[in-house]
Amino acid sequence: MGIIFGPVASRRFGKSLGIDLSPGRKQCNFDCVYCELDPAKPMDHYESVLGIEEILDAVDKGLRTHPDIDVLTVTANGEPTLYPYLDELTKGLDRIKGSVETLILSNASTIHRPEIRRTLARFDTVKLSLDCATPRCFRRIDRPEASVDLEGIKEGMLAFRQEYAGTLIVEILVVAGVNDKTKEMEALNDYLLQLKPERIDLGTIDRPPAYPVQPVSYERLRELSLHFDPSLSVHITSRKNLGAITPSAYSREEILDILRKRPLTPEDITLLFDAPSRRRLRDLLREQKVRLEENHGVNFYRPA
Numbered sequence: 001m002g003i004i005f006g007p008v009a010s011r012r013f014g015k016s017l018g019i020d021l022s023p024g025r026k027q028c029n030f031d032c033v034y035c036e037l038d039p040a041k042p043m044d045h046y047e048s049v050l051g052i053e054e055i056l057d058a059v060d061k062g063l064r065t066h067p068d069i070d071v072l073t074v075t076a077n078g079e080p081t082l083y084p085y086l087d088e089l090t091k092g093l094d095r096i097k098g099s100v101e102t103l104i105l106s107n108a109s110t111i112h113r114p115e116i117r118r119t120l121a122r123f124d125t126v127k128l129s130l131d132c133a134t135p136r137c138f139r140r141i142d143r144p145e146a147s148v149d150l151e152g153i154k155e156g157m158l159a160f161r162q163e164y165a166g167t168l169i170v171e172i173l174v175v176a177g178v179n180d181k182t183k184e185m186e187a188l189n190d191y192l193l194q195l196k197p198e199r200i201d202l203g204t205i206d207r208p209p210a211y212p213v214q215p216v217s218y219e220r221l222r223e224l225s226l227h228f229d230p231s232l233s234v235h236i237t238s239r240k241n242l243g244a245i246t247p248s249a250y251s252r253e254e255i256l257d258i259l260r261k262r263p264l265t266p267e268d269i270t271l272l273f274d275a276p277s278r279r280r281l282r283d284l285l286r287e288q289k290v291r292l293e294e295n296h297g298v299n300f301y302r303p304a
């Protein structure tokens with residue numbers, strides 16, 4: 001596998017060119033049950049390390065081949081913040097990328113370290129995983145290397161929120177029978193109310209997982225999303241087991257009540273609302289009782 005992958009078109013980030021900092025093998029300090037890579041013993045550092053120039057050359061070629069790229073996405077077959085030269089690499093990317101934005105996807109395991117936070121702060125968007133806010137659940141789902149500490153992650157994320165001026169997105173991946181409990185969502189909600197990320201992406205397993213675990217349905221994700229405070233923008237990213245969904249009829253008052261509990265995306269509306277309810281929503285929008293608000297590439301209907 002190469003260092004550069006894509007471009008991949010995404011509604012949220014536009015046209016993205018991926019940079020894989022560990023293309024040869026999985027190198028991660030987690031061994032998540034839902035990982036789409038094969039299971040591997042977690043490690044606390046990269047054993048196989050690419051040179052900075054090799055990566056920058058590959059990115060430079062990628063940008064010349066695809067001049068219409070909107071975002072460079074730094075990721076890895078594993079955890080990108082374990083790459084030992086990430087800070088220098090990020091500075092190199094800043095030199096060659098022109099007006100292209102940058103995004104990094106991290107499992108947040110190293111964010112307790114101030115120097116990692118300084119590096120992450122150079123990205124336009126930082127997307128951090130946080131699947132559980134309680135230690136037992138965290139260890140069951142993410143199976144981290146022994147030195148990784150959930151409290152350090154939570155404190156590090158709060159410190160990063162204070163220091164960082166860009167867009168912070170938190171991703172929660174829900175696994176049936178592991179973190180799909182009300183109490184786990186309530187613990188995440190309590191913590192995320194302090195953190196105040198720009199957006200929370202709530203999803204489930206979409207690809208064959210490393211261990212024999214199951215996704216939850218879209219309906220379950222929707223129920224779980226109601227445990228989050230309405231001030232948090234929760235975006236359901238997975239559309240699993242949609243066969244069970246039948247669009248329902250809602251009155252104007254019910255629509256306002258639903259949106260007060262949780263803002264919905266146009267995709268949610270298409271799935272959940274029947275045609276007359278969608279017309280009622282359009283009326284409420286025209287009467288300015290509901291507004292459609294863009295949140296970092298995702299639209300949400302909210303009460304005005």
Ligand code: SF4
Binds near residue numbers: 029031035078079
């Ligand atoms: S953090 Fe990502 S790469 Fe690492 S085990 Fe979990 S899902 Fe896989």
